[in-house]
Amino acid sequence: MVIVLGSCVSIKTNKPTMLSHNPNYKELKSLNNDTLRYVKYNFYENQHFYTGKSLKVLFNDLEARIVSFTISSMINPIEKSDGVSLTIRYTKYEEEKTNYMKLIIKFDQLYDYDDALELYDSSADPNWGKAQEDFYKDFIVKEIFIYVPEEH
Amino acid sequence: MKKIYITILLLLNLIPVVTDDGITITIGEVNAQSMTDEMNYLPEVTCTASAPAPAPVSAPAYVGPDYNVSSEPPSYNPPPTPSDPCAYGGCNSQSSGSSSSNSTSSSTTEQNEDSSDTDEKPKEVDCGTLEKYYAKKSAKTFKEFTELPTLAEVDERNNLPSHYLPQSNTVLPMLNFHASNRFAEAGFTYEYRPGGSFVSDIQLGTTSQVSFPLEARTEALIHSHPMQHEGQPAPGPSPQDFVGLLEARIGQNCYRLNNSYVVAHGGATYALSITSSAKARRFYNQNKGQLGTQNGNFAQGSTFYVEFEAMRNYLKDQGFSSTDAHDAAMAYVLDKNDTGVKLMKKEKGEDEFKPMHTEGSERANGDIKNATPTKCK
Numbered sequence: 001m002v003i004v005l006g007s008c009v010s011i012k013t014n015k016p017t018m019l020s021h022n023p024n025y026k027e028l029k030s031l032n033n034d035t036l037r038y039v040k041y042n043f044y045e046n047q048h049f050y051t052g053k054s055l056k057v058l059f060n061d062l063e064a065r066i067v068s069f070t071i072s073s074m075i076n077p078i079e080k081s082d083g084v085s086l087t088i089r090y091t092k093y094e095e096e097k098t099n100y101m102k103l104i105i106k107f108d109q110l111y112d113y114d115d116a117l118e119l120y121d122s123s124a125d126p127n128w129g130k131a132q133e134d135f136y137k138d139f140i141v142k143e144i145f146i147y148v149p150e151e152h
Numbered sequence: 153m154k155k156i157y158i159t160i161l162l163l164l165n166l167i168p169v170v171t172d173d174g175i176t177i178t179i180g181e182v183n184a185q186s187m188t189d190e191m192n193y194l195p196e197v198t199c200t201a202s203a204p205a206p207a208p209v210s211a212p213a214y215v216g217p218d219y220n221v222s223s224e225p226p227s228y229n230p231p232p233t234p235s236d237p238c239a240y241g242g243c244n245s246q247s248s249g250s251s252s253s254n255s256t257s258s259s260t261t262e263q264n265e266d267s268s269d270t271d272e273k274p275k276e277v278d279c280g281t282l283e284k285y286y287a288k289k290s291a292k293t294f295k296e297f298t299e300l301p302t303l304a305e306v307d308e309r310n311n312l313p314s315h316y317l318p319q320s321n322t323v324l325p326m327l328n329f330h331a332s333n334r335f336a337e338a339g340f341t342y343e344y345r346p347g348g349s350f351v352s353d354i355q356l357g358t359t360s361q362v363s364f365p366l367e368a369r370t371e372a373l374i375h376s377h378p379m380q381h382e383g384q385p386a387p388g389p390s391p392q393d394f395v396g397l398l399e400a401r402i403g404q405n406c407y408r409l410n411n412s413y414v415v416a417h418g419g420a421t422y423a424l425s426i427t428s429s430a431k432a433r434r435f436y437n438q439n440k441g442q443l444g445t446q447n448g449n450f451a452q453g454s455t456f457y458v459e460f461e462a463m464r465n466y467l468k469d470q471g472f473s474s475t476d477a478h479d480a481a482m483a484y485v486l487d488k489n490d491t492g493v494k495l496m497k498k499e500k501g502e503d504e505f506k507p508m509h510t511e512g513s514e515r516a517n518g519d520i521k522n523a524t525p526t527k528c529k
Contacts (some may be wrong), residue, residue, distance in 0.1 A: 068519050073464045073481075075390045075448030076360050078474045082447075087517045088260050100517040104452045113267060113474070122520060124467045145453035149518065 007123045024047040028063040034066050035090035036101060042147055043103060046145040055105065056137035064088045069136075071116045072106070080110040083149040084136055085147075086128070104145040113138070185350040245357075272471040274480060278529035279507060287505045288305065289425040290496055291410050293372050297342045297351065298323050306348035323374060326354055327415040331376040331386065337362040339375030344408055361446065366406050372414040385418025390448040391460060394486070394493060397424055398443070398492070402436040419500025422479075424493055431492025439489070450485075458518060460485050463510065466520035480525035484510035497527065 024046045031038045043050065044056065050058045065088065072083035083106040090099050119132050153235075168370045204294065222321030256406040259503040279498045299318035301309065323340050341352040355362050362375050389412065397412045414422040426432045436443070444451035450460055467477035483495045487509050494503035 021306075028240075068517050070458075070461045070465050070519070073449065073478070075387070075392070075459055078177075078387055078478060079381070085458070087519070089517070098516065102518065104457075105333055106452065113468070117465075117468055120465060120469050122466050125515070125519075127519065140506075147453045147455070147458050149455070150456075 008125055014106040019057050020053075022046055022061055023063055024049065025141050034101075034147065039064055039088060039103060040089070040102060044146045047141075052142065054137060054142060055107075055139050055141055058105075058141065059133060059137055064090070065126075066132045067125070068129045069132055070102075071113055071118070071120060072104070072114065074110070077110075081113045081116060081118065082110050083107050083142075084139075085118070100149070104147060105141055106143040106145075108140040108142045108151070168221075178337055179498075217320075227470040272467075272473075273476060274508060274527040276529045277526045283507045283528055286425060286494055287425045287496055287507055289504070290411055290425045290505050291498075293342070294374075294413055294421070294423065294498075295485075296349070297372055297374055299411070300342060300349055302353075303343075303350045306345070306350045310348060316506065321351055322354075324352060324415070325374040326424035327374065331378055331415050331417045334379045337376050337378060339364060340371060341365065341370050342372040342374075343367065344369040344371040365407070366400055366404070367397035368401075368406060369408055370406055371408050372411040372413065373400075373409070374415065377414055377416040379417040385420060386416040386418055388420065388422035388477045388497060389414050389482060389495065390422045391450045391456065391482070391485070392445045392448045393488070394424060394482070394491075395443045395445050395450075397426070397493065398432060398436045398491075401429075402433050403424055403440070418475075421505075422444060423496040423498075423505050425496060426492055426495050428462070428492035431490055433492075435489060436490045456485050456489070459488065462514070462518055462520050463512060467525065470523075472525070476525070479508060480510045483508040483525065484512060484523070485512070516517050 022042060025042055026038070028035065028038045031041065036048060042061065047049055066086045067089050068087035070087070072081050074080050074082055085103065086103040087100050088103055098104065108121040116135060119135055121127055204460055224244060246341065263339045295305045298320055300321055300323075302321070327338060328339075330336060336359060337357040339357070341355075341364055343352060343459050352365070355375075357362055357363060357375075359378060364370075364373055364375075380386055389515075393414065397409070400406045401409045410426040414424075416422065439456075442451075442454040442456060444454065446452060447514055450457035460481050463481040464477045471479065479495065479497065485491075486493050495508045497508055498505045506528045508525070508527050510523055510525040513520050513521045
């Protein structure tokens with residue numbers, strides 16, 4: 001008689017996924033809390049680390065606060081989107097004026113514009129939270145741009 | 153006469169511009185870092201230039217996998233009769249103009265719900281005399297465009313003593329035909345000649361772009377925007393269409409070119425009209441580093457991209473259809489930046505072009521606080 005004391009299925013342990021970090025990453029405080037310089041250096045100049053990876057890798061590194069997002073539109077097909085623009089606040093030390101920059105992230109894949117629109121509330125401030133982060137975190141980054149408005 | 157072939161990527165990607173001399177100029181992808189960056193994307197050429205134009209100094213040209221210019225345009229069968237873009241199928245029977253509230257494909261419950269949310273339309277307002285003048289001027293050129301003879305017909309008529317009454321040509325039937333399906337864009341140019349203006353041969357492109365041969369006496373352009381989704385109207389002029397018009401008119405000194413028309417799937421016709429060449433020149437010269445394009449849109453990282461996206465998001469959130477939000481966002485960028493270019497729209501079944509405007513205010517972070525898209529009565 002053979003007594004089977006266990007199944008043959010290997011038991012998997014659910015270890016938390018360790019997200020890799022940008023080896024060239026510089027913390028915000030190491031750049032004197034200069035948010036503009038921080039974002040520009042880490043996510044634009046060193047974007048090659050994030051391209052090809054899911055957006056949550058970038059979110060995991062990002063120390064600056066996202067206050068709003070804009071769904072990237074496409075001309076054809078018009079109902080799709082290929083990216084997202086994240087608005088980030090930065091403050092210049094010599095002034096107390098608050099400024100904003102846009103971190104524009106393009107994805108490898110298209111998604112339905114209206115799916116993201118359900119999470120978009122133009123009257124909300126901030127217009128970004130966990131729901132939006134959850135929606136975008138698994139998209140694969142293709143390219144990153146930065147837009148810094150001229151000061152008026 | 154030497155020709156400069158300007159590729160206007162009407163919906164997507166780059167603009168390779170090829171001359172008879174084999175010059176290829178690429179206007180396209182830019183890797184904008186900030187608005188203050190010094191970038192020179194646009195070639196310095198003239199409309200009748202004979203010297204090779206310098207290559208752009210921007211990033212390598214992006215060539216989308218599906219949108220290359222076909223060296224041999226696809227063959228086609230001329231349409232049997234003049235008609236609207238819906239006559240060959242693809243439009244919902246209730247479709248009218250840019251409305252998508254009744255024309256959205258209703259294969260699912262979700263789409264029905266979506267279509268009920270997209271019933272906001274630009275408000276119709278009274279406009280001043282000047283606006284009406286611009287609209288009439290664009291309508292006049294449009295009418296001339298649709299009645300021009302071909303070059304062969306001009307030659308034939310010049311050998312005859314009598315005058316001919318204007319007759320409708322094949323421009324609208326052909327473009328309606330191409331707007332009715334999803335296969336290829338097509339277009340014509342209006343060539344001014346003192347001895348008799350004429351319409352070019354049809355130019356066939358791909359699903360997202362078409363190339364035009366431009367000469368110093370090119371008076372206007374017209375092209376179709378094909379169906380993207382059955383039952384939904386195609387949008388009007390893209391940012392690429394706007395940039396292409398300025399590039400030709402100002403950048404390449406095609407001094408007669410002031411109008412670019414779009415025959416869109418769904419029945420609407422649009423006009424992009426340069427109403428102030430001084431403003432257009434100033435805008436172009438001050439912003440040509442920002443006027444790169446990408447996939448038919450403004451280049452990521454440019455001011456205009458951010459403005460266009462923000463307004464389109466806002467209007468979509470307010471319940472405008474994709475097409476109406478696109479058109480109103482386009483009008484917003486044109487107005488806000490004092491471009492000297494106006495967007496006008498002629499709805500299906502109407503005779504008049506109506507100028508479109510969008511006023512809005514922004515929050516400090518660039519999001520749109522409120523906006524009012526309007527269309528002249």
